[in-house]
Amino acid sequence: MNTALEHQAEARAHWSLVAAALLATYMQAVNISIPNAAVLHVQGGLSMTDDEIGWVFSSYIAAGAIVMPLTHWLAGRFGRKKVFLVSLAIFSVGLILDTLAKTPLQFVSARILQGAASGTLAPLSMAILLHELPPLRHGRIGVAWSVTSLLGILSGPAMGGWLGEYLGWHAIFYVSFPMAAFIAVAMGCYLKEKKLHKREHFDFFGWMTFSIGIAGLQMMLDRGERMEWFASPEIWVEAIASIIGFYLFIVHVCTRSEHFLHKALFTNCNYGVATVMFFAFGFVLLPTLALTSPMLEELLGYPADTAGYITIPRGVALLAALLLTWRAPTKFDNRLLIIVGLTLVAYGNWRMLGYSPLMDWWPVVAAGAIQGAGLGMLMPALTRAAFSTLEPQFRAEGTVLFNLSRLYGSTIGIAVVQIYFYSNTQSMHLALANNLRPYRIGGDALSGQALALMNELVTGQAAVVAVIGQFKLLMIAMLIVSPLVLLLRKPRPGLVPGVAK
Known part of the structure; x- marks a missing residue:
């Protein structure tokens, strides 16, 4: 008992x-x-x-x-x-x-x-x-x-x-x-x-210099637009801190035998290539969410709950594709799955270039689902590629760096799309406003209220164009890393933990 x-x-x-x-x-x-x-x-x-x-x-x-x-x-x-x-x-x-x-x-x-x-x-x-x-x-x-x-x-x-x-x-x-x-x-x-x-x-010096490099870069990207970039002493300080941090970290890696990221991680071709591509995965994953919901609410007029619901099909497609890809037999060439995933992500972002203020919710759902399916295929496929040729004793450190690459990709991606969004909004507003003549329309002088309404319409149109430009930026980022798949070697199934046989 x-x-x-x-x-x-x-x-x-x-x-x-x-x-x-x-x-x-x-x-x-x-x-x-x-x-x-x-x-x-x-x-x-x-x-x-x-x-x-x-x-x-x-x-x-x-x-x-x-x-x-x-x-x-x-x-x-x-x-x-x-x-x-x-x-x-x-x-x-x-x-x-x-x-x-x-x-x-x-x-x-x-x-x-x-x-x-x-x-x-x-x-x-x-x-x-x-x-x-x-x-x-x-x-x-x-x-x-x-x-x-x-x-x-x-x-x-x-x-x-x-x-x-x-x-x-x-x-x-x-x-x-x-x-x-x-x-x-x-x-x-x-x-x-x-x-x-x-x-x-624990290699505190390596961790500290790497963190200073990342933090300095992140602060510079986040604060640059507000501080008018290198016209501000703050941005100079952050840029210099980032450069010094990365320089010291690289020197530390090259001159010391032990540090918190082993040299073998940087010399393994499959792992290095897959990590770079996983950075691009993160660069697309969260910035797409960061752009889509504000676009639906602020530019298309959807309430917050509806804007959230419209993102659900993207998540469902991503998780379904991830589970199916993870169950793919190891005899199947993993590089083909990566190619298909990259193609779907690029195609999904290409469809986003057709967004318009006159559209309903369907184009957002369709493009998001296609992109989500591609991202869902990429995550397990890149994981297999990264660890297929990496020796077991390096997996712990390898897992840390691999996951960090996705996180850094997301946070830097969000900062980059924010920078280009506001910069493009301003430039497009100027371009569209140059075609307007605020003095008389139809013989009647425009009132202050009419001018404000016209400015609001121009700002809305400029913001839509700018958002589409950011989706184009995400598509280009994925296209840039796509040729790297040619550098991957076929994985050895016995080395990859957790892969379906």
């Missing part, structure tokens, strides 16, 4: 930890995109200017990407349970500060805190899942973890749009509190502490 009760208790603890780890993965991912469809409500509530909107997303992603490489060292030094629970507490504090923010600076600071905490939650959740499940199920749990993470990113706009429209923008953060509470209880009660008996060395 006691044995049966013990088995029941162990099973309860086991499945509670699995559920909590997957829920933590979903929670940190959904908070990337949940402000997307509600961004106009956030903007109005905090008096944000248009060029500050991108910070809502890039601050969260960039902070998480900088902290993520520290996860393994922190868990070994202080224990995975302690680090996980502290990260969860900091994440929850970030949620509270999001709802209390009264200014854009306060809100972005809260997002940075929240994003930094998410940088350890995701990899620790994966580590807990791998520890709780037998090795034979590691392949499937890898797929489940990836699907859960993408489901969070892709369901965020629909959830945030509905909450923002009917309950106010603060509700998009309230929804995470019950999830955080369940995760805290499950991990606090059932997760056993685990530390390394021997403290591992």
Whole structure:
């Protein structure tokens, strides 16, 4: 009797930890995109200017990407349970500060805190899942973890749009509190502490220089438009910091035998090429969401909830294609899947070039679904390509850099499309306004109200043209990396964990 009760208790603890780890993965991912469809409500509530909107997303992603490489060292030094629970507490504090923010600076600071905490939650959740499940199920749990993470990113706009429209923008953060509470209880009660008996060395200098390079570049891209680029001393400081950071990191990699990213990662052709292409994957994945929802709301007049619903088919197509591609037999040439995925993404973005103020919702759904299917094929196919020729001892570091490339691709992509959007809007506004004569139309002088209405129409048309230009930029980015598929070698199935046989 006691044995049966013990088995029941162990099973309860086991499945509670699995559920909590997957829920933590979903929670940190959904908070990337949940402000997307509600961004106009956030903007109005905090008096944000248009060029500050991108910070809502890039601050969260960039902070998480900088902290993520520290996860393994922190868990070994202080224990995975302690680090996980502290990260969860900091994440929850970030949620509270999001709802209390009264200014854009306060809100972005809260997002940075929240994003930094998410940088350890995701990899620790994966580590807990791998520890709780037998090795034979590691392949499937890898797929489940990836699907859960993408489901969070892709369901965020629909959830945030509905909450923002009917309950106010603060509700998009309230929804995470019950999830955080369940995760805290499950991990606090059932997760056993685990530390390394021997403290591992961590390359803080390499991590610091790499982070300074990335942070400087991100700040320069985010602040450049507002500060009039190199007319501002701030932009010069950020640019110089980025250059020095990357220079020191490259010198460090070339001259030291040990650092937090092993040299073998940079000399492996398949891994290097796939990582560059995964950067382009991230460059398209989130910036498309960052452009689509504001376009639907601000330019086409859809309410926030409808704008969120219209993004759902893209997510469904992405997840369906991901699952089907992951189940593809290993004897099938993986490079063909990459080519098909690239083609679908480029074609989906090409269809976006036909967007018009007169269209209904169908072109957005069709183009998004096609692009989503292509992205869904690329994620598992590029993962196979990256790890097919990489030796097992380098997989841990390889996984960190591979995931960082997607995160950095997304955050830099958001910054780049924001820059070109506002720059193109201004230039198109000037080009269209040059064809107008504000003095007389039909013999009658235009009133101030009529001039304001005309200016609003011109601004709307210029914004539509600018948005289409950004979709073109995303298409070009994918076309640029497409020839790299020719450099990939056919994967060796035995080296890739979690690939369907």
